[in-house]
Amino acid sequence: xxxxxxxISTGQAxxxxxxxxxxxxxxAARTGIDWAAYQILRNSGGAFASGCDxxxxxxxxxLSGGLAGFYAEVACQSPGTEIEGGVTLRGYQVxxxxxxQSPCGSSPGPTYVERQLQxxxxx
Numbered sequence: 746x747x748x749x750x751x752x753i754s755t756g757q758a759x760x761x762x763x764x765x766x767x768x769x770x771x772x773a774a775r776t777g778i779d780w781a782a783y784q785i786l787r788n789s790g791g792a793f794a795s796g797c798d799x800x801x802x803x804x805x806x807x808l809s810g811g812l813a814g815f816y817a818e819v820a821c822q823s824p825g826t827e828i829e830g831g832v833t834l835r836g837y838q839v840x841x842x843x844x845x846q847s848p849c850g851s852s853p854g855p856t857y858v859e860r861q862l863q864x865x866x867x868x
Contacts, residue, residue, distance in 0.1 A: 763858070766845060766856070766858040767858050767860070769811075769812055769815055769845075769858075770815060770843050770844060770845065770858045770859060770860040771843070771860045771862075772811075772812060773808055773812050773815040773816070773817050773843035773844075773860070774817060774841045774842070774843035774860045774861060774862040775862065776806070776808060776812065776817055776843075777806055777817030777818070777819045777841030777843060777862075778839065778841050778862050778864050780806060780817070780819065781793070781819045781821060781839045781841065781864065782839070782864065782866060784797075785797060785821070785837055785839075785866055785868065786866070786868060789868075793819075793821065796821070797821035797822070797823050797837060798823055798835065799823075800822070800823060801820070801821065801822050801823075802820070802821045803818065803819065803820045803821070804818075804819045805817070805818050805819070805847065805848070806818075806819060807847070814845055815843060815844065815845050816843065816844055816845075816846070816847040816848075816849060817841050817842075817843045818841065818842045818843070818844075818848065818849050819839065819840075819841050820839070820840045820841075820842075821837055821838070821839050821840075822837070822838045823835055823836060823837050823838075824836060824838075834867050834868065835867070835868050836865065836866070836867050837864075837865070837866040837867070837868070838863065838864075838865055839863065839864040839865075839866065840861065840862075840863050841861065841862050841863075841864075842859060842860075842861045843859065843860050843861070843862075844857065844858065844859040844860075845857060845858050845859075
């Protein structure tokens with residue numbers, strides 16, 4: 746009975762650790778989305794926004810604090826501009842892949858976790 750209870754307890758501990766890692770990966774992806782939106786909307790003269798305006802840009806963020814050990818790979822594409830109601834608008838498609846190894850997706854192991862979020866912006 747003791748061995749059975751120990752295996753159940755160990756399984757639950759592993760499940761909790763996996764849930765925490767998945768939540769951290771999601772928060773890392775949110776961090777990347779927020780960072781990209783700031784770069785495009787508020788720091789338009791920066792390298793990332795300028796690269797995206799030129800067609801495409803990418804940046805890998807190494808996170809710290811509570812998200813230490815996670816990475817956010819931020820990619821941006823801008824297909825160009827359109828004129829709507831006499832106003833020129835530029836569209837952006839941001840994709841963030843967050844994971845617990847860099848680069849994301851390279852030989853994932855049993856503790857690997859990844860989340861991906863997308864954002865569409867118009868400026």
